[in-house]
Amino acid sequence: MGKYVTRYVKEHYREIRVKREVYEKLSxxxxxxxxxTPTLIELLSEIVFNDLTREQEISSNLDFKYSISEDVKEKLYKIKPRTVNYLFSGGKDSSLALLLTRDFIRDFCRETSCKVYILHVIIPGNSHPLNTFASSYVMEWHRIHYGFEPVYKCYSGKDYSDVFQKYSVKYGLEIGPQRWCYILFKDRVFRDFERTYPKPQLHIDGMSPSDSKIRSIKVSEELQLITTRDNTWYYSWHPLYSINLSSSDKLRILEKYEEFKPIVELYRVFRDSLNCVVCPYKTTDKMRSHHVAEDLRALYYFAKLVLRSEKWKKKFTKLAQKPLSLTDYTN
Structure with a gap:
């Protein structure tokens, strides 16, 4: 009995030692x-998992069947929107919302004679061109195959001088529903759309209550009437309201469709949609992951010079060094 216990202890110790050595190398x-280290482990896990899923069928929980509730359908037929507007950032959530509802919306609008738009808002100085190109591909694909009309908008001020960097210098970075980056560069564009296009309007987005505390308050039901402080109003439909999927699950669903592959590739390479390169809600690890894929030292230099808050300056310190690539190990 004793020798079996001794052998078990030795094997267990060897396993712990190997794990410790591997972890030290990863660190x-x-x-x-x-x-x-946790971020690197997560990235490596995703690579291994993605390789496996290319050879296997996607797990059954991803083959979920989304169906629009009869309650939502009944409300939509009562509302009879003249304008349906997809709020499309080029992210996984707005992409999934588009994917899950596009067939119903196409048929619904053919029956009720409403017009469908896909609105993509570009933030001057902060939206990455790759996000714009990927979003444009999806939007133009839906124009060809579904008849949805792409709409590209950005706010740049009356004299066309308002860019993200200008207000970063003036106000720094902010969080909360009243942050200037959202109010100025997105909210104003949405309000302009609401004033311009025929009513009633139905806006479809990828938000859900589980996204954040702010959205848990803002998104109170799947289909709701929204009245803004600027005296505009619209109906807001959140198709992901009760869908419980991880970020990886959403991407694996989207990658099954050719028209969404540019969006998926952004997440594969940058771990982000890049609709906003600088975002006060973006984690430091996510920024560092982007830095590995694309040199972001310019952000560090800019933040160090113009930001007054030490808190926000610290957020960019991890971007101070040149990101290493495979060539750095071979030179």
Whole structure:
């Protein structure tokens, strides 16, 4: 009996030692790449998992069947919107909302003679061109195959001088529903759309109560009437309201469709949609992951010079060093 216990202890100790050695090596690699060890492990896990899923069928929980509730359908037929507007950022959530509802909306609008638009808001100085190109591909694909009309908008002030950097210098970065980056560059564009296009309007987005505390308050039901402080109003439909899927699950669903592959690739490479390169809600690890894929030292230099808050300056310190690539190990 004793020898079996001794052998078990030795094997268990060897397993712990191997795990510790692997973790130490991963920690050193993470430091070189400017990532935290958990982030590197997560990235490696995603790579391994994605390779496996390419050879296997997607798990059954991703083959879920989304059906629009009869309650939502009944309300939509009562509302009879003249304008249906997809709020499309080029992110996984707005993409999934588009995917899940597009067939119903196409048929619904053919029956009720409403017009469908896909609105993409570009933030001057902060939206990455790759996000715009990927979003445009999706929007133009739906114009060809579904008849949905793409709408590209951005707010740049009356004299066309308002860019993200200008207000970053003036106000720094902010969080909360009244943050200037949202109010100025997105909210104003939405209000302009509401004033311009025929009413009633139905806006479809990818929001859900589980996204954040703010959205848990804002998104109170799947289909709701919204009245803004600017005296505009519209109906807001949140198709993801009760859908419980992880970010990875959403991307695996989207990658099954050719028209959404540019969106999926952004997340594969940058772990983000890049609709906003700088975002006060973006985690440091996510910024460092982007830094590994694309040199973001310019953001560090800018933040160090113009931001007054030490809190926000610290957020950019991980971008101070040149990101390492495979060539750095071979030179």
């Amino acid at each position: 050193k690699t993470a430091d070189l790449l400017g990532l935290s």
